Amino acid sequence: MMRPVLTIAQLTLREAFRKRVFVNLAVFAALMVGVSFLMTGLTIGQHQRVIHSVSFTVLSVVGNLLAVFLGAGLIAHEVERKTLYTIVSRPINRWVFVLGRYLGLAGVLAINTLIGGLLVSSVLMVSNWPALDHFTVSLALIYAEMLVVLSIAVLFSSFSTPTLAATFSLCFWVIGRLSVELQELAGLARNDGLALAMKGAYTLLPNLGRLDPMDLLIHNAAPDAAHVVMLFLYALGYIGLMLSLACWTFERRDLK
Amino acid sequence: MSLIEIKGLKKVYRSPFLRREVVGLEHLDLSVERNEIFGFLGPNGAGKSTTLKILTGIIRASAGSATIDGLAVGSPKARRMLGFMPEFPTFHDFLRADEFLTFYGDLSGMARQELPQRIDQVLEMVGLPGVQDRPLRSFSKGMLQRIGLAQAVLHDPDLVILDEPMSGLDPVGRRDVRQLMTGLKAAGKTVLFSSHVLNDVEEIADRVTVVREGRNVLSGSIDELLGGERFELVVRQRPSAGEWRQVGEDFMMICDDEEAAQRQLAELVQAGISVLRCQRERRSLEQLFFEDFRPSGDAS
Structure with a gap:
């Protein structure tokens, strides 16, 4: 069963290359070089951290936007364009398509994040600043967040239009980033119903704020290994849940 | 046992938010024998494409049963037996012709080493020799129709289902498709196709069924129907x-x-x-x- 999954993943990667998805990296590189020069003149003694902070923020935003917009069209576009007809009529289960597409896009995001990380390191190296201690862990956390957002986009893509899927996924990403605040607001709410709704939203929505590596980068504090492992397991669990729901929904869907 | 058995097939499209129902198929009975060319006729909206989509697992029937060689449609085992070309096919046009066919060969579980030779063979069969390196986005409408046929027959299925295979083709293309279909029959395959081009149906179909408002109103051999x-x-x-x-x-x-x-x-x-x-x-x-x-x- 792995061969068709990999075949579809390969199709997704090929599509990304041929449709020049990685052009964003050129924009990112130009931005990085510009910011590094600009920050040198503006800050005193904090160049290294500012470069890290700005570049990781840009990398995260660009990566998550790619996850939202590419993920939202992953299934929905294929349904709209009817390119799926000849695929689902092959002797494969539909979950194979969902998983293959997800893995392909996960590969696209991995390449994007990796090259982005290399660009940041290059800029730091050229400027004679060493990368911070937790550079790799931070990059991995950013990638984990993208994978969670991608799984949400794939779920919405499995039953709605590309526009709706992108809108819902974007909302989930933004709210997911603010989920810690949701928990705090639940404690402050005077209305029990509102508090319950906020607690429910906090439980159901992805806790993306926890995957934000800015604390590691800015304070250069050593991360607790067990905590980092828990974060990755949490991301993996959430991705598993979203993809299972996407496969279940897509398996039952009529492709009109 | 017939290759395709359809009994009391019904399809109702439901709009979940508007609570509106559209009947795509009311009650369809049909049997397609092995090694015949079966024509599926009817006006627009009669239920032809709906039936073909149910047979290929694209949509599910609301009621009734449909089997291919005794296997319930929709199961991967049943789909292993068929090749399908939809009406107005659209494909991933960023692929080259050989990449496109390799993709479908892989999905059908074909052995990797036999693919290059088979790809050359089917491209020749559908009248597209030498296009292996050309991207699909450079193909004309007729060429897309032909490569659609190529992916349908690539894995040498026993049953080939074609939804309006003549649409978009010039007279030469239509003749080629007719020849391809009769060639498939000569090779022991079964062809089920829908068409609006009645002359073509009359020329090549062994049996036809006429569908109207989701029911088959007439079935039989060409001689039986035309007297x-x-x-x-x-x-x-x-x-x-x-x-x-x-x-x-x-x-x-x-x-x-x-x-x-x-x-x-x-x-x-x-x-x-x-x-x-x-x-x-x-x-x-x-x-x-x-x-x-x-x-x-x-x-x-």
Whole structure:
């Protein structure tokens, strides 16, 4: 069963290359070089951290936007364009398509994040600043967040239009980033119903704020290994849940 | 056992938010035998594509049953037996022709080492030799239709299902598709296809079924449906007896058999009426379709 999954993943990667998805990296590189020069003149003694902070923020935003917009069209576009007809009529289960597409896009995001990380390191190296201690862990956390957002986009893509899927996924990403605040607001709410709704939203929505590596980068504090492992397991669990729901929904869907 | 067995098939499309229901198929019974070319006819919206989509697992039936070689449609095992080309096929146009066919070969579980040779073979078969390196986005509509056929037959399936395979093709393309279909039959395959091009259906189909408003209203072999030969008599002067229909300045009568035609000719000679034409002919599928199965509300 792995061969068709990999075949579809390969199709997704090929599509990304041929449709020049990685052009964003050129924009990112130009931005990085510009910011590094600009920050040198503006800050005193904090160049290294500012470069890290700005570049990781840009990398995260660009990566998550790619996850939202590419993920939202992953299934929905294929349904709209009817390119799926000849695929689902092959002797494969539909979950194979969902998983293959997800893995392909996960590969696209991995390449994007990796090259982005290399660009940041290059800029730091050229400027004679060493990368911070937790550079790799931070990059991995950013990638984990993208994978969670991608799984949400794939779920919405499995039953709605590309526009709706992108809108819902974007909302989930933004709210997911603010989920810690949701928990705090639940404690402050005077209305029990509102508090319950906020607690429910906090439980159901992805806790993306926890995957934000800015604390590691800015304070250069050593991360607790067990905590980092828990974060990755949490991301993996959430991705598993979203993809299972996407496969279940897509398996039952009529492709009109 | 027939290769395809459909009993009481029904499909209702439900809109979840508007609570609106559209009946795509009301009640369809159908059987397609092995090694035949089966034509699926009907006006737009009759339920042809819906049936083909159910058979290929794209949508699910609301009621009734459909099997391919005894296997419930929708199961990967049943789909292993078929190749499908949808109406107005659209494909991933960023792929080259060889990449495109390799993709479908991989999904069908074909051995990697046999693919290059088979790809050359099917491209030759559909009249697209030497396009292996060309991206699909550079293909014309007719070429896309042909490569759609290539992916449908690539894995050498026992059953080939084609939804409007002639649409978008020029006369040469239509002839090539007809030849491909008869070639598939000669190779022991079964072909089920829908078409609006009735002449093509009449020329190549062994049996047909006519669907209207989600039900099949007529099924049988071409000979059974069109009947035997009939005779057309045309005269300039209207005879006093018989059912003559005015066609322009002339009058025409259709006789169902040769004996009736001979009798009518003798009467005309006796009455001194000159016969402009006496012609042996067979009713065409087009005539059957328009005369007997004109869609309701169509007065033309």
